[in-house]
Amino acid sequence: MIDIDTVVSNMKMLQGKGVKYGISDSRDGSGMTADNSGAIYGSLIKAGANLKIGDCNKLFDDLLDLGFAQSDSKPSYGTIFILGIKVQANGLAGQTGVFLDENNVITMDYEEGKMIVDDIENIKKKYGYPPVTNFDLVKYSTYADETSKDEEETPKTDNMGEIEQYSYIGNKLCFKGWHYVVNNEKPVDPTPDPNPNPGDETWRSPVHLPVTVTQEWDQEGWGTPGEVHGGIDLASESQPIYAARAGKVYRAATGNIEGNYVIVQHSDNYWTYYGHLMSLFVKAGDDVTTNSALGPMGQTGLADGVHLHFEVRVGTTWENAQRINPRDVIKF
Numbered sequence: 538m539i540d541i542d543t544v545v546s547n548m549k550m551l552q553g554k555g556v557k558y559g560i561s562d563s564r565d566g567s568g569m570t571a572d573n574s575g576a577i578y579g580s581l582i583k584a585g586a587n588l589k590i591g592d593c594n595k596l597f598d599d600l601l602d603l604g605f606a607q608s609d610s611k612p613s614y615g616t617i618f619i620l621g622i623k624v625q626a627n628g629l630a631g632q633t634g635v636f637l638d639e640n641n642v643i644t645m646d647y648e649e650g651k652m653i654v655d656d657i658e659n660i661k662k663k664y665g666y667p668p669v670t671n672f673d674l675v676k677y678s679t680y681a682d683e684t685s686k687d688e689e690e691t692p693k694t695d696n697m698g699e700i701e702q703y704s705y706i707g708n709k710l711c712f713k714g715w716h717y718v719v720n721n722e723k724p725v726d727p728t729p730d731p732n733p734n735p736g737d738e739t740w741r742s743p744v745h746l747p748v749t750v751t752q753e754w755d756q757e758g759w760g761t762p763g764e765v766h767g768g769i770d771l772a773s774e775s776q777p778i779y780a781a782r783a784g785k786v787y788r789a790a791t792g793n794i795e796g797n798y799v800i801v802q803h804s805d806n807y808w809t810y811y812g813h814l815m816s817l818f819v820k821a822g823d824d825v826t827t828n829s830a831l832g833p834m835g836q837t838g839l840a841d842g843v844h845l846h847f848e849v850r851v852g853t854t855w856e857n858a859q860r861i862n863p864r865d866v867i868k869f
């Protein structure tokens with residue numbers, strides 16, 4: 538049985554400390570440093586868990602193995618949360634920490650690179666309101682059975698409205714480095730620029746205006762001499778990336794070059810592509826509107842700064858779709 542007091546007190550001990558301590562086996566060979574999943578893992582191990590340190594994806598499964606259960610009850614002392622979702626086997630982001638009471642959590646502040654105590658609402662806001670999954674330790678196995686049965690029958694909701702589409706899947710942490718620029722000064726507005734009809738066919742900027750275009754569509758692409766860029770690079774003070782038009786997520790995945798990326802299919806053979814996201818809030822098959830946050834702007838993959846690589850393509854399939862200048866459909 539895991540001793541929750543030990544988990545919490547160990548997390549408290551980490552408060553104010555960076556958690557970049559090397560846990561070489563935690564990133565599955567990616568060679569990246571540890572992060573807040575490492576902190577949780579370390580605390581669970583101190584509390585009696587026989588575990589190999591991993592990322593949030595593994596944590597999701599490990600918590601269930603340790604006797605935790607997903608919970609829709611009010612979080613309380615010892616509730617472990619994971620932000621974000623698991624979509625596929627690779628590289629989707631999340632964040633984790635533990636509740637001290639129903640509001641305050643100990644977690645990683647990515648700007649300062651250290652553990653802090655903050656209100657969960659501030660944490661969620663900072664990262665653009667990702668889905669949240671809470672885990673509570675189920676103390677008695679008879680309760681566990683009843684609880685999980687009840688939970689299956691109870692509609693699951695979180696602050697995003699519907700978490701049930703995530704409730705059965707894990708989560709994965711894959712912040713690929715420590716140089717993400719997280720803008721803590723300006724709180725993230727969970728709603729994009731006013732758009733009274735987010736589900737209509739209107740195009741909008743995938744990030745809050747104003748944006749800085751750091752590379753144009755027809756410029757020679759970085760890393761691809763002789764080839765034009767093919768997309769437009771956007772930097773903005775705002776973190777969340779929104780779907781540029783209503784549609785359906787065709788792919789949400791991770792690549793070495795693209796980092797965390799999302800492809801959205803729209804009507805009229807349009808497709809949009811969003812690269813280098815810090816993390817992913819959506820998965821393939823999700824319906825999105827221009828009020829749907831796809832994930833925070835990031836620097837994952839081959840990127841030399843925090844920005845969004847955004848493409849618009851036209852074609853009957855993603856594979857045959859041709860790039861067009863995003864400025865043809867959106868005013869930046």
Ligand SMILES: [Zn+2]
Pocket residue numbers: 752766768769770845846847
């Ligand atoms: Zn680009």
